[in-house]
Amino acid sequence: MAIFGDEKQGNNEFVVTPWHVAGKVDYQKLIEQFGTDEITQELLTRFERLAGGSHHMFRRRVFFSHRDLDKVLDDYERGRGFFLYTGRGPSGPMHVGHLIPFHLTRWLQERFDVNVYIEITDDEKFLEESRGLTLEQSRYWAYENALDIAAVGFDPDKTFIFTDVDYIGNMYPIALKVARKINFSWVRAVFGFNQQTNIGMVFYPAIQIVPTMFERKRCLIPAAIDQDPYWRVQRDIAESLGYYKAAAIHSRFLMPLTGPEGKMSASQRESAVFLNDDPKTIRKKIWRAFSGGQSTLELHRKLGGNPDIDVAYQWLYYFFEPDDDRIKQLHDDYRSGKLTSGDMKSILIERLTEFVERHQTSREEVKDKLHLYMREGRLAQRMWETKFGLEE
Ligand code: TYM
Numbered sequence: 274m275a276i277f278g279d280e281k282q283g284n285n286e287f288v289v290t291p292w293h294v295a296g297k298v299d300y301q302k303l304i305e306q307f308g309t310d311e312i313t314q315e316l317l318t319r320f321e322r323l324a325g326g327s328h329h330m331f332r333r334r335v336f337f338s339h340r341d342l343d344k345v346l347d348d349y350e351r352g353r354g355f356f357l358y359t360g361r362g363p364s365g366p367m368h369v370g371h372l373i374p375f376h377l378t379r380w381l382q383e384r385f386d387v388n389v390y391i392e393i394t395d396d397e398k399f400l401e402e403s404r405g406l407t408l409e410q411s412r413y414w415a416y417e418n419a420l421d422i423a424a425v426g427f428d429p430d431k432t433f434i435f436t437d438v439d440y441i442g443n444m445y446p447i448a449l450k451v452a453r454k455i456n457f458s459w460v461r462a463v464f465g466f467n468q469q470t471n472i473g474m475v476f477y478p479a480i481q482i483v484p485t486m487f488e489r490k491r492c493l494i495p496a497a498i499d500q501d502p503y504w505r506v507q508r509d510i511a512e513s514l515g516y517y518k519a520a521a522i523h524s525r526f527l528m529p530l531t532g533p534e535g536k537m538s539a540s541q542r543e544s545a546v547f548l549n550d551d552p553k554t555i556r557k558k559i560w561r562a563f564s565g566g567q568s569t570l571e572l573h574r575k576l577g578g579n580p581d582i583d584v585a586y587q588w589l590y591y592f593f594e595p596d597d598d599r600i601k602q603l604h605d606d607y608r609s610g611k612l613t614s615g616d617m618k619s620i621l622i623e624r625l626t627e628f629v630e631r632h633q634t635s636r637e638e639v640k641d642k643l644h645l646y647m648r649e650g651r652l653a654q655r656m657w658e659t660k661f662g663l664e665e
Contacts, residue, residue: 290465291499292401294536300337300498300525307501309338309523316343323349324384329595330377330524336495340504341520345493349385355491355520357381358484360392363414363436364404367421368545369625370527370537372632373592374495375425377524381495382428388652389432390484391422396437397481400473404540412438420643421548424635429645433653437480443660444483447514451486452479454510463502482507485519487661497536498523528587532563548633552626559585559622565607566614577610578617585614585621593624 287296289303304311312334321327323346330336345355359378361371375391382389395415399408406414415436422434437444460466460478481503485492494504501523508518526536529544537545546558565583567573580586586607594600603620606612647653655661 289499291502294499294526294538295534297534298526298536303498304338307338307498307505309340309498309501309521312337312339312342312522319343319346324381326384328377328380329597330373330591332597333590334525335373335591336377336522336524338498338523339521340501340508341491341518342493342522345491345520348491353490354387355385355493356387356488357389358392358487358492358494358519359389359496360394360481360484361418361422362394362398362401363411363418364398364401364406365414365539366547366549367418368537368539368547369588369592369629370497370545371539372421372425372548373524373527374497375422376592377522378495379425379427381493382431387431388488389427390487391427391432391434391646392481392484393419393422393434393436394477394481396441396473397477400471400477402471408438412436416643419647420636420639421632423639423643423646424632426635427646429642430651432646432650433656434643434646435653435656440656441480443656444480446660447483447486448479450514451482451510452476454513455479455506459506463506478503478506482510485511486514486516487656489516491517492519494519494521496521496523497526499526499536525591527591528584530558530562530584532584533582546625546629548629548636550629552630555626555629556622559618559625562618564614564618570613573613574610578607578612578614580604580607583607583614583617585617588621589617589624593621593628 287298288294289298312331317331320331320342348355357378359374361367378389393415395411398404398406398411419434455478457475460475464478466475485507501521504519504521511518529535529537529541531544535544539545546555562584564585565579565581567576567578586603589603590600594603603612603617607617645653648657
């Protein structure tokens with residue numbers, strides 16, 4: 274059984290599936306259970322040399338695990354190249370955690386000058402009945418989310434953002450070839466489907482696998498580890514269809530505002546800061562966030578706080594404070610009690626407000642450029658006109 278921590282197995286420690294994360298996630302255990310590889314210092318050093326730079330989300334092992342990253346680097350060195358693929362399920366407004374893979378993907382595009390494909394799964398979010406979305410609603414959010422994604426600043430000539438419902442005609446031939454290779458008992462085991470699961474969901478994994486086959490090169494997928502079950506299935510069938518096994522880099526989950534259990538999730542509104550929250554809402558949410566401080570200021574000064582479970586510190590560490598010296602200082606000062614939970618929250622509020630404001634400005638600016646990513650940029654045009662037979 275592939276889903277670690279599935280409650281049905283009697284393991285209620287933690288659960289990680291593409292649709293649900295609960296409990297305190299043990300990332301080391303996930304590496305073992307999912308059969309992925311740790312990003313070692315040696316691999317990271319080689320990666321940074323080829324990238325010509327370093328990213329704090331790698332240095333700090335926010336991206337902690339991979340499949341075949343070494344092979345991607347081999348291909349790059351040999352001039353064979355690779356491409357990037359990531360995505361979003363448009364269930365509503367996006368939260369700051371969702372931006373982690375997109376920011377990293379943009380950075381990778383800049384460093385390696387490669388094509389990026391971004392799938393927006395309006396079909397998946399409609400089919401997931403527990404969301405209660407109409408197809409029109411998930412289609413609406415697909416375009417709202419596409420703006421947030423484009424606002425991250427991808428190269429409009431080398432990026433294709435598409436929704437499944439719009440692009441399905443082009444994807445269908447590969448989806449069929451993929452689907453014929455996967456039987457029901459296999460997806461039932463990997464994704465936890467049951468007799469009540471609607472048949473749209475049963476077919477859906479084929480759709481999320483298709484973009485890994487958009488080019489006859491190796492595909493590298495930056496995403497949080499919850500999406501890995503798809504890549505596992507892909508890797509078992511890709512070569513038999515004449516494609517490469519997908520490579521992936523896996524991130525941890527940005528901690529929810531409520532503390533160290535589960536993940537920040539749009540379906541639990543109290544767990545997240547959304548990209549359309551105003552400064553007042555952000556301030557209010559961060560002030561209420563779970564902290565690693567002591568119960569009184571006096572005790573805190575004496576005993577110090579615990580940065581490992583402090584939401585404000587964790588968010589700064591994962592995403593919002595890229596300066597290593599500064600983050601170490603914050604860590605040490607919090608541990609020693611010099612810095613209070615209130616201080617840490619104020620620092621995060623400032624960073625986060627600035628970040629969200631900058632994001633909202635880019636989002637406004639990108640509104641009249643979205644057609645480039647979705648239809649008219651160089652890559653988008655080719656994808657519509659040639660049915661992605663990029664090299665055929
Ligand atoms: P979705 O919309 O659930 O999530 C979008 C991306 O955000 C990651 N993510 C997080 N990362 C860090 N911290 C969190 N708290 C957090 N929550 C979510 C997800 O891993 C994902 O990378 N089925 C997918 C859409 C999809 C996709 C893909 C994602 C289609 N093709 C290829 C990644 C790669 C979904 O519903 O993602």
